Amino acid sequence: GDYFHEIAKFRAFRLLVLEIAKLYDASFDANNIVIVGNSSLWSKSLYDPNVNMLRNTTEAMSAVLGGVDAINIEAHNASYEKPTRQSQRVALNISHLMREEAYLGKVADPASGSYYIDTLTEKLLDAALLLFQTIESEDGFLASFKSGGIQSLIQKTRDQKEKLIAQRRSVYVGTNRYPNQQEVINPEGVQVNHDTVAEVELLLPQRATLQFENLRLKTEKYVHDGGTRPKVFNTLFGNLAMRKARSTFAMDFFGTAGFASEEQFFNSVEEAIQGAIQTDADIVVMCSSDPEYQEHVAAFAKAFKASEAKGKKLILAGFPGEFEAAYTEAGVDGFVHVKTNAIQALSQFQADLEIA
Template sequence: MSEKRIFSEFPPISKDEWEERIKEDLKGADYEKKLVWKTIDGFSVQPYYMSQDVGDAAPANHPGEPPFVRGYNSKGNDWKVIQQINSEKIKEANEFAINAIERGADGVSFKLCFSDKQEDVSNLLKNIDLSKKQIHFHSNHSYSVLAELICNEAKKRNYNAADLAGSFNFDSFGYYLLHGEYYNSHEDNMNELKCLIQNFGKRLPNYKLLNINGQHFANAGASVTQELGFAMASAHEYLTEMLSLNLPLEEILPKIRFTFSIGPSYFLEIAKFRAARHLWATIVEQYTKDINLQKTTIHGISSLYNKTLYDLYNNMLRNTTEAMSASIGGADEITILPHDFLLGNETEFGDRIARNTQLLLKEESHFGKVADPAAGSYYIEMLTQKVADFAWKQFQTIEENGGFRKAMESGLIKAEIEKTNAKREKDIAMRKMVYVGINNYPNTKEHFENPDSFLSKKQTEGNALQMKRGASNFENIRLQTDSFVKAGSKRPAVLLCQFGNLAMRNARAIFATNFFGIAGYEINSIVNDNSVEEGVKEIVKEKPGIIVLCSSDEEYTTLGIEYLKALKQTNIPVVIAGNPGENETLFRENGAHSFIHVRTLALDALEDYQKVLSVK
């Protein structure tokens, strides 16, 4: 059957026809509110795109060609699976690393803060083939000293240092963002970086010596385009600093590596990794037409902002979609942190699940076999263009304000991120942005044995970014409850009193269970189809800290009022599940303490209930 005959049976459908069909299905609902996604960056994303919408957004080039939106490889994307080793005990860190490598990791990343002795480095790298596996160091007090020790170790074990691959997490701007100050002075840091590149750039040709930590912005609550734009500005600042110190361009550029957070917004994250290559190539093109120098190494690491302490296994699901985003987006290296990373104790199980998440994508789903699998998706091509455009505006704003260093030291970077994070926190507080197990659908049977060690610490001062997880405000409420119980108090109890309309009382009881379960309270329920007097007797017998009436709007104005009057003498706060509307004054006059419904600012309400119950 000819192609012409096949397609004659499927005539093209115009955008106007699609729009008419959509409006028909919406049955009068607002198109913009129902279907158009408003990102936190301020741009709108349509529910679908057609070829005429995309225009020049879809790159005409092939994978491996500048500006590298479609990746650096012409065939496939065999990214490196990196396992982060967080133990600071040399023997234990070595054991974790060997286990990871034997079970499929292409490289490991150590937190080496403990020593500058050759013996310690030898023990850390014992039984690891340095010529076949990447060795990264994400923390160290002196990378110049460490580089020398690695070269010595390679020589001692008869390796050619040129065969070694990995990276150092040198990022003095990143240090400033975390601590509000440089670990020496800015000038000393720049001279250290210059020496590191001069002394080890050629001795360790396959080591990346400068890492741009875009993840810090994201983990403080920045948007996708802020993370991308600020990271580009940071890298550009380093580039101009090194050029001013008379380092040649061809010695600087190959030593740069970007580390981006992999956040929860699946399609936006795919677009971010694609846009990152484009933006960096655009910047470098102003300095050189050598397309090989316009490439860089992009490392993705799972976000901490969206991870949770409660319902830890949900973090596995989050990690899975994040690994997919980074691989589809064309990351060169990916680190998936264990689902239990926040607990602070590295476990073999957590490491294995994190590692296998990537291995399944590579070995069973064959994600690494295709170069730029997102190509041709009008939706992702448009997202990539919009992310690139908005990130470029962020970059230009920083440059117009004197460059990254000045923007960072003046507090501009922190202020812009805090504005974005405030929007995020408002959406989380109102449960528009859902964290399963935290601000919705809690596991009410889960409790922490040592809650005090996980309560959020005080705010950072100065220009240091506040590293904060989106779930932390809600988690703090629940941790306070667990701490209250651990100190010897009885767990606060909420009693749901269901009466009247069966469908409405059940729906509102489910809502109330969900709402108060977020705070870690004990939830009990009674169903009373008899007299109000009998219902009140049963309620008093339970001795709850809070009473929640669950029924229909109509019955609240009749039976509900009777319950409120009868319960006044108990001095127990009575909450009505549902929006009171114009009857709020009536209910309050008869003893209603408060109301819970979908428009309730859940975070503020639960903080108030903590005070009512004397939970501190």
């Protein structure tokens, strides 16, 4: 989550308890409120798991700076396998480092006086109090939970977050951005949550990266079962800066699903067309600048489709804008750019390649 937002959230929660107590004419010592923070399952990832250690650290720091009384830090690999002694030791040492080296336990409220955090705390408090009052006016939490109202609110937030993750605007290093192409995980060795039977609808906790992980694991299973890893061939031509930037983007994009990528620069469009035709890759990606796309894509696509390259997908790296219809008519099969929903696009590529 957002570091400062998490700090403010804990501070707002303590104030919220006091506000609610006032509404019910209850009085108690604020010092008797004990808040325990737990590291997040949502933020952890299966791929590039060592990044989870950093996520655990920032989560623990935000909890302490937010005023929790105790923290429980799960091992960085606990969400997908049985924690090892080493991973448990690392998790335990995070609190030791904060207490013994960073001295975070020496200051009562380190965030006090920060205009940004104080303002954020007040906004969260006001929003939470309004939500609490709304739920109470609708017969309370239990009734809302049984009717699915609480789940609906949570699902709405989850959907918004998952959309940003699918578009790769919310970055998870090693999963939906900057994947390690050399990292291979056997799908059979991954621990998964089993369905839970309940009388009311439940939203089970999950990793934010689960959709991307499932995509990549599907590719790994396909390869593990004897299939050939999907290959992507980036044909670079024209403007030096744009061709390289778009090739890097495409390699990153397809890499999140476990596709292997390679790139090659060509001195002319004619050479690029021949390279695209001759490659044994499943997907060919054109990488150049917008002006050069407008000048050459139609000829490139028509020559490519008229050749013996049948069965290969021809993709354009970049946002086509007003030229999308023209490019598609010429023979371009798809586009990858910053607005693309990667989950939907990559799922379709897998389906086209019969990766079940």
